[in-house]
Amino acid sequence: MNAWGKPPDPSPSTDSHLSPAVRILCTAVSSREVIVPLKALPAPRDTFARPMRDLRISVMDRCNFRCPYCMPRETYHEQYRFLGSHERLSFDEIVRLARLFVQLGVRKLRLTGGEPLLRANLPDLVGDLTTIAGVEDVALTTNGVLLARYASELKAAGLKRVTVSLDSLDAGVFARMSGGFGGVDEVLAGIEQARRAELTPVKINAVVQRGVNDHTVLELVERFRGTGVIVRFIEYMDVGNRNQWRSELVVPSKELAERIGRRWPLAALEPGYRGEVARRYAFTDGAGEVGFISSVSQPFCGDCSRARLSSDGALYTCLFATHGTSLRDALRGGASDDALLELIRGVWLQRADRYSELRASRHAAPHEQRKVEMFYIGG
Numbered sequence: 001m002n003a004w005g006k007p008p009d010p011s012p013s014t015d016s017h018l019s020p021a022v023r024i025l026c027t028a029v030s031s032r033e034v035i036v037p038l039k040a041l042p043a044p045r046d047t048f049a050r051p052m053r054d055l056r057i058s059v060m061d062r063c064n065f066r067c068p069y070c071m072p073r074e075t076y077h078e079q080y081r082f083l084g085s086h087e088r089l090s091f092d093e094i095v096r097l098a099r100l101f102v103q104l105g106v107r108k109l110r111l112t113g114g115e116p117l118l119r120a121n122l123p124d125l126v127g128d129l130t131t132i133a134g135v136e137d138v139a140l141t142t143n144g145v146l147l148a149r150y151a152s153e154l155k156a157a158g159l160k161r162v163t164v165s166l167d168s169l170d171a172g173v174f175a176r177m178s179g180g181f182g183g184v185d186e187v188l189a190g191i192e193q194a195r196r197a198e199l200t201p202v203k204i205n206a207v208v209q210r211g212v213n214d215h216t217v218l219e220l221v222e223r224f225r226g227t228g229v230i231v232r233f234i235e236y237m238d239v240g241n242r243n244q245w246r247s248e249l250v251v252p253s254k255e256l257a258e259r260i261g262r263r264w265p266l267a268a269l270e271p272g273y274r275g276e277v278a279r280r281y282a283f284t285d286g287a288g289e290v291g292f293i294s295s296v297s298q299p300f301c302g303d304c305s306r307a308r309l310s311s312d313g314a315l316y317t318c319l320f321a322t323h324g325t326s327l328r329d330a331l332r333g334g335a336s337d338d339a340l341l342e343l344i345r346g347v348w349l350q351r352a353d354r355y356s357e358l359r360a361s362r363h364a365a366p367h368e369q370r371k372v373e374m375f376y377i378g379g
Contacts, residue, residue: 065179
């Protein structure tokens, strides 16, 4: 079998079915032909010359929280129809697609949801993804409620690190922002178990809304300073179509940084790599760092290298996208790896997303297009 899952053809004159982007060498070894790729597919760049380096894979559209800014309870109630198991990509389908994305330049994989830990046997998928040559990092984003149960198993499967969503340590505020599900103690237990399992650095993402949880920011910073856990504050964004977003509810990162800096002096850090979404600051007393993700006040579209795969196999090129491209239909329709590569590559080459840079004009438009919901493709 060759690298594309096809049996070797003994006749070199029948190579015409291979992609012209790939040159191959056929060498007879022990009466078998070994197909050796001589040249990888050229990594595509979108219309703004942005490469594809990160793939966020939603493995589950369901969630055990009902955060108002993502899955408001009044919409996603008990009668809401989520995807059936047959509609979601299987683990084999996810791994096959991940291999193809890696051929096109992806180096980092992140498993998301909904809540990814609701997907049965998730460590098995992690183990398969970590065996893909070229993958440098496999990470997970979770609300943390189930993390204590699975952290050690995920680490053993090869998971590198986790990011936990935790908007406040105040029990009342937490309940309001989770839709009344889960508890702070469960999330803290998950974070501690992740630290013990060395799924590090553990990062905490906190979405900040003015008048809701902005008064609890310092408490969150104080709790994790000096522990190795990195807290990152995310500006409240207009994801999806149902969170009733208003610009006056956004607390700009600059304001938060000044507030935190008055309590614990901060020094700006250089980005760890091109396209890093968080602006990082170190505590000058050596007690770690804090980050700010400023999609509203300081958009970072220009360096965005993230592709997103929904749990039913649709490819999206932006968190705020209005449409996606089904890879599942091509997969289940019998498409070859070469055909899938060309499909993915073609989508990325046409990518022109820069929603956050155009947010104001989009909201001013008389008929704003409906965006994909965040729970469907992951944050």
